[in-house]
Structures are given as structure tokens and as C-alpha cells.
Amino acid sequence: MTEPEKLPISVDALKRGDRTEFARLVDEYSLHIYRLALRMLGNPQDAEDVLQDTFLNALRALPKFEGRSSLSTWLYRIAVNEALIVIRKRKPQVSLTAENEDGDEGENGDEMQIVDWGHLPESDLLSNEAKQHVNQAIQQLPETLRVVFLLRDVEGLSIEETATTLNISQAAVKTRLLRARLRLREDLSNYYHERIQAK
Amino acid sequence: MTIKSDPHKCSQLISTISEYVEGTLSPQLCADLEKHLCDCENCTIVVDTLRKTIDLVQTCTEDDCLPNDVRKRLYQRLNLDDYIFNP
Numbered sequence A: 001m002t003e004p005e006k007l008p009i010s011v012d013a014l015k016r017g018d019r020t021e022f023a024r025l026v027d028e029y030s031l032h033i034y035r036l037a038l039r040m041l042g043n044p045q046d047a048e049d050v051l052q053d054t055f056l057n058a059l060r061a062l063p064k065f066e067g068r069s070s071l072s073t074w075l076y077r078i079a080v081n082e083a084l085i086v087i088r089k090r091k092p093q094v095s096l097t098a099e100n101e102d103g104d105e106g107e108n109g110d111e112m113q114i115v116d117w118g119h120l121p122e123s124d125l126l127s128n129e130a131k132q133h134v135n136q137a138i139q140q141l142p143e144t145l146r147v148v149f150l151l152r153d154v155e156g157l158s159i160e161e162t163a164t165t166l167n168i169s170q171a172a173v174k175t176r177l178l179r180a181r182l183r184l185r186e187d188l189s190n191y192y193h194e195r196i197q198a199k
Numbered sequence B: 001m002t003i004k005s006d007p008h009k010c011s012q013l014i015s016t017i018s019e020y021v022e023g024t025l026s027p028q029l030c031a032d033l034e035k036h037l038c039d040c041e042n043c044t045i046v047v048d049t050l051r052k053t054i055d056l057v058q059t060c061t062e063d064d065c066l067p068n069d070v071r072k073r074l075y076q077r078l079n080l081d082d083y084i085f086n087p
Helices: A011-015 A019-041 A044-064 A071-090 A128-139 A143-154 A159-166 A170-198 B007-022 B027-039 B041-062 B068-077
Strands: none
Touching: A011 A019, A011 A044, A019 A044, A019 A071, A019 A128, A019 A143, A019 B068, A044 A071, A044 B068, A071 A143, A071 A159, A128 A143, A128 A170, A128 B041, A143 A159, A143 A170, A143 B041, A159 A170, A170 B007, A170 B041, B007 B027, B007 B041, B027 B041
């Protein structure tokens, strides 16, 4: 049996202070915001704080919401900003417009790990230890790359939506996404190479 | 093993690999790269394992859920207690 299609969330109702509509917004996006925050911060308590602060800020800012971006993009932007506040408290030098992540240097393929690990059985690729390693690999990405990767490849935002959410150019999104994906591939190649050699 | 064969072509592939796996690369560049992939085993492995990397991350994150206690505290903080189980 297919589930009945959900009605789109009404911005007008939200702006009127309709609690039922706000509850629908929370229900629809809370998992996405929590997952993004958890993967950005790697700490469940920090992720929960970001989740709560995102919706509290959204509630306060709703009267000023002009609808120039979608509700989801707007919420993701609030969540990313909240998560960055946490990250900056840990490491004050972090900036989302870090120039060194958008230049032409790097990833030229000279020293890439070439291991054909894609043929490994699912039991190896998706063992609990492997899943833990995947999570650690995401955590080890620089924040500027990690947030782009999470929005695009985990949350499924388009390149344009990711750029709007982060207030950066689409070219910068593409560059950072390429670097994030290649770094993760390299990390996982090293990891699975060790597993293959151990057999 | 490292990429050493025809480094110019290999580097060109690396710079467009993201768009290639997304299917958004222009038809001409796509055809060029697929021709190169026929001759370069290393780049074929890079493309395959990049795709697999993205798949793995998506598989590892699709089971994520919002813990019940986190959800309950969120609704309480937002004064939406009466919507916790039936939004």
C-alpha cells in the first residue's frame, strides 16, 4: 500500500503562526537537520543543540522569510550556520570561504591509491567496522569540503541548492565536491587495501 | 600502485570525474573520457571506486534515525509537546 502524498508545507500558514504547520515542518526536516549536524560535528549532544537552535531560530525568523529560496534550503542554511558556530568555538580559524579549497591546485592524480576494492563482498564493504571507518573518513574531511559533500551526496541537494545554502558559487561547490569525493575515495582505498592484504 | 600512464589524460579525467559520475559532463568530454577509460585500467578503477565511495556513504547514512529521546526534547523545547506523536 502506498502512503498518501503529503501536502506541501504552507509558508503562509507558517508565517501566520500556525502551530500545526510548524509541527509538520519539524516532523519533515528534523531527521535531515540532525543527520547533517551529527555528520558535521561528530558529537550527538552538539548535533541535538544544533537541531533545537535551528528550529528555534527558524521560528523567530519566519515572519521575515521572503521565499527567495526554498524552505529546505533556508533551514539547511540556518543549520549549517549553527553548526559552524560550534565548530568555530572549537577551532576559531575555520571559514566557509577558505580560498585554499577552491584553487586549481591538488588532486592531479599523480599519487592516487589504485586498488580495485569495489568487488569486495557486501559483508566486507558494509561491516560494522567499515561503516565506522566511513564515518571517521567523513569526519576527517576539512569542514569546507565536508559540508558541501554532506549537503550534496548525503542530503541530496542539487549543486545550485548547495551553492545557495552556503552562499558560495556553483563552481566552488563543484570544486569542493570533487576534492571531498576524491579524498574519501583515497581514504577508503587505503582502508580496504589493508583488508584485502590481510586476507 | 599509482597513476603513471599518460599523466595528461589521467589528470584531465580526475578534474572531471565528479561530473562524469553524476552524468552531467558534456557529451564531447564524456566521449573523450570513455575512450580513455577503454585504454587505462587505473582510471577505470578510480572511476569505479569513486562511484562505490558515494554509494557506500549513502548506504551508511540512509539508516540514520532521529532518536526518540532527541525528538521528544526537540518538541518540548519548541512547545510542541501535543504534536510529538501526531504532527
